[in-house]
Amino acid sequence: MMGKFTDLEKDVFSVFDGVAWKAENILTVPSNFLGSEMGTEFISVSVIASGASPNTRSISGVCLVDIFIAAGGGPRRASIIADKLDSYLVGKTIPSVVNGVTQFFASSLAHKGVDKANPSLHRSTYTVTFNHFGAF
């Protein structure tokens, strides 16, 4: 039996495993994946489940998406990707693969500047809050 953290992760991952998101052709990886060929545009998804919860099967938090684009071209491409993420996440309710439901709320975007590890990339951070309600 899986718990709330795994159920929540499955809900978030199901968005990026969907046919519609894959058709956007934006390379998407989760945190703690170190693929060898990331290219010049990709996003990295982290689920931070550290917020309050109304019961033991539920949890709230933030889905954090680092958006990497080519440095030097201005922030527009990152904003376009953030808008795409909004269309898949903000205001959406995702039925849990196992049980329960995950609801996404408001989003924000911060342009962080040139990536420290790879100065040929620019990093922006997109965040969207969520509540995951696990079924009893």
Place this chain on the structure above:
Amino acid sequence: MSYKALINTNLTRAFNLIKDLATSHEFVKRTGSAFNFATASAEHATTNTVTAKIVVMDDKKQTKDRGSVTKHFMARKSELGDVSIYDTVTIEGEIWKVGPLLQDTGFIIMASLHRETK
């Protein structure tokens, strides 16, 4: 002979001259890595085995909160190729995970190996 070939030839000679300081080990190398969101796992297009001579330059053990051992090694790039954190190497029957690449000159690569121990 080109300079690159000359350097590689002399590196091979150097690795032979230091005799048992350079030891052969079997690396399991995984390439073409991608993440599968359906299975929530990293998948690798190819997995192949390469036997390469390495020179262990440093051996550290830290026991502050748990036992972690680290080795730094160098190898000929022409023999080992590129390495990634998904690669492993067997040394004296123990499996070590390849850590971050420390240096890659195009001829010599230096990287770390990691393992948890008691």
